[in-house]
Amino acid sequence: MHISEGILPLNWALVWSLIAIPFVAWGLYELKKLSAEDPAFKPLVGLITAVVFIISCMPIPVPTAGTCSHPCGTGIAGILVGPAISILIAAAALLIQALFLAHGGLSTWGADIVSMGVMGSFAGFLTFKALRTIRVNIAVSAFMAGLFADWATYLTTSVELASGLKGDSEFMPLFWKIAIAFVPTQLPLGILEGAMTAGMVTLLYRKRPDLLVKMRVLKPEEVGI
Amino acid sequence: MAMHLLSEHFRNDHGFLKIDARVKIVFALMLLAMVLSYKGFFFPFFVLLCAIACCLHIKIPLRAFLLRFAEPLFIVAVLLVIKLFFTGSEVLFSFNLGSIQVAGYADGLKEGLLIACRILGAVSILTLLGFSTPFTELIAALAWLRFPKGFIEVLMFAYRYIFMLFEDAMVIYNSQKNRLGYASVKQGLSSFGTLAGSLTLKAFENSQSTALAMTQRGYDGNMPMLKHKPFNLPEVVISAFLICIMGALWRI
Numbered sequence: 001m002h003i004s005e006g007i008l009p010l011n012w013a014l015v016w017s018l019i020a021i022p023f024v025a026w027g028l029y030e031l032k033k034l035s036a037e038d039p040a041f042k043p044l045v046g047l048i049t050a051v052v053f054i055i056s057c058m059p060i061p062v063p064t065a066g067t068c069s070h071p072c073g074t075g076i077a078g079i080l081v082g083p084a085i086s087i088l089i090a091a092a093a094l095l096i097q098a099l100f101l102a103h104g105g106l107s108t109w110g111a112d113i114v115s116m117g118v119m120g121s122f123a124g125f126l127t128f129k130a131l132r133t134i135r136v137n138i139a140v141s142a143f144m145a146g147l148f149a150d151w152a153t154y155l156t157t158s159v160e161l162a163s164g165l166k167g168d169s170e171f172m173p174l175f176w177k178i179a180i181a182f183v184p185t186q187l188p189l190g191i192l193e194g195a196m197t198a199g200m201v202t203l204l205y206r207k208r209p210d211l212l213v214k215m216r217v218l219k220p221e222e223v224g225i
Numbered sequence: 226m227a228m229h230l231l232s233e234h235f236r237n238d239h240g241f242l243k244i245d246a247r248v249k250i251v252f253a254l255m256l257l258a259m260v261l262s263y264k265g266f267f268f269p270f271f272v273l274l275c276a277i278a279c280c281l282h283i284k285i286p287l288r289a290f291l292l293r294f295a296e297p298l299f300i301v302a303v304l305l306v307i308k309l310f311f312t313g314s315e316v317l318f319s320f321n322l323g324s325i326q327v328a329g330y331a332d333g334l335k336e337g338l339l340i341a342c343r344i345l346g347a348v349s350i351l352t353l354l355g356f357s358t359p360f361t362e363l364i365a366a367l368a369w370l371r372f373p374k375g376f377i378e379v380l381m382f383a384y385r386y387i388f389m390l391f392e393d394a395m396v397i398y399n400s401q402k403n404r405l406g407y408a409s410v411k412q413g414l415s416s417f418g419t420l421a422g423s424l425t426l427k428a429f430e431n432s433q434s435t436a437l438a439m440t441q442r443g444y445d446g447n448m449p450m451l452k453h454k455p456f457n458l459p460e461v462v463i464s465a466f467l468i469c470i471m472g473a474l475w476r477i
Contacts (some may be wrong), residue, residue: 002296003300004296004297004300004301004344004347004348005344005347005348005351006256006260006261006297006340006344006345006346006347006348007297007300007304007343008261008344009261009262010258010261010262012269013261019404023362024376027394028373028375028376030276031374031375031379033275036334039436039439039440039444040432040433040436040437041380041432042378042379042436043431043432043435043436043439044428044429044432045382045430046378046379046380046381046382046383046385046386047382047383047431047432048425048428049380049382049383049425049428049429049434050382050383050384050386050389050390050428051388051390051421051424051428053383053387054387054390054391054394054424056423073421077420078426080425084226087286089375089381091381092376092379092380092383093383095380096383096384096387098351099351099354099355099360099363100296100355101293101355102293102297102348102351102352103296104298105347105351106253106254106257106258106346106351107261109345128274134343143361151396158412161304165304165308166341167312167336168276169312173311174307174311174312175409176235177311178306178307181306181307182274182301182303184411186284186381192414195414195415195417195418196418196421197418197420198418198421199414199415199417199418199422200418200421200422200425202418202422202423203418203419203422203423203426203428207235207422207426208426208429211272211426211429219455
């Protein structure tokens with residue numbers, strides 16, 4: 001769920017951009033470190049950015065809302081490359097979407113990075129890791145990671161919208177109204193994103209388990225290598 | 226599909242293409258700041274009309290232009306409903322919904338319409354910038370604005386592979402569709418998961434071959450950037466003049 005250009009007033013747009021900067025800087029630091037070890041890492045990050053961009057352009061019908069929506073893709077990126085690089089991927093995909101599809105915006109880029117990149121990536125990554133630690137099935141772990149990544153994004157977006165639009169009124173009532181208003185699209189979409197993430201991880205697990213080990217998603221003993 | 230709406234598909238030989246991308250991006254950012262900080266209806270609406278006129282001038286199909294507003298308009302609609310029914314004190318109308326009395330507020334509606342105008346004005350600036358500037362030039366302009374080099378490189382890799390992976394995605398999607406892969410919600414989800422997984426696999430495989438091919442061509446981990454030409458003085462002066470006019474209108 002992108003926050004469109006122009007929704008946030010200038011002061012709030014700046015606040016969210018300042019919050020996003022250290023996370024993107026962390027992603028750039030990790031990128032520099034990892035691409036020094038493996039020259040194929042930078043092209044890989046670019047390719048995953050392209051995948052996230054394409055996935056988030058695919059319209060999925062949301063029956064309860066009667067509209068089409070699209071997955072975020074940051075949950076799966078968080079699982080595959082970790083939250084730092086996933087934030088960088090989200091920032092790049094969001095900038096291309098803002099400039100060439102008018103999804104999101106330049107002034108709301110920081111807010112979108114925080115909701116989709118930071119919260120989505122951390123929610124996806126931490127959920128998957130936590131569930132795998134207690135030995136939950138890989139498909140279920142991936143489903144829950146996708147689900148929570150999407151819902152975390154949606155709740156953060158609601159916080160950003162409420163704080164930017166509250167004016168003189170109180171924050172919490174407006175937050176709940178916005179959160180409830182987007183329930184018809186975002187609740188089913190979270191389930192769809194969970195199913196998509198589970199499908200992706202399961203396919204990778206079946207076809208190329210070695211890649212999941214290489215990306216430190218799974219341990220060698222988990223795939224019998 | 227959204228990919229067909231990417232600006233690259235609308236590159237024509239129009240005058241805006243010749244303007245330095247750095248000038249365009251700075252102009253767009255200044256205009257954006259004015260729209261976001263304006264407290265009335267007039268200025269964003271004026272910017273919207275100017276952007277529509279420019280887009281029509283460079284022969285952007287109206288459908289493509291309007292589709293850019295689809296997502297922002299959905300959010301605008303939700304915000305207008307929230308502002309109309311839940312914010313304000315001056316009752317505009319009221320009706321009974323079962324046992325609940327629902328009221329719409331005039332000040333809430335005004336606030337919602339102000340936000341709607343701001344969104345439409347701001348989105349139109351971004352839309353015009355996207356339609357009138359090739360990606361590589363925009364990236365070079367971002368590099369000039371001191372965006373980190375690593376980030377610029379990721380953007381360049383991503384943009385290069387979006388088109389390649391998109392073709393693969395369309396082949397898989399059409400085959401799945403022909404085999405009724407999207408006939409039901411459950412099948413659709415499974416097919417979409419497979420599609421996304423296949424793209425990820427291709428991304429992993431291509432990253433190795435790309436890195437190898439680039440290393441053979443002298444890639445040392447740093448990509449060369451476009452060299453900036455010197456600024457064209459008339460372009461800068463005209464842009465500064467237009468910004469001054471916009472600034473004067475903004476103060477009204």
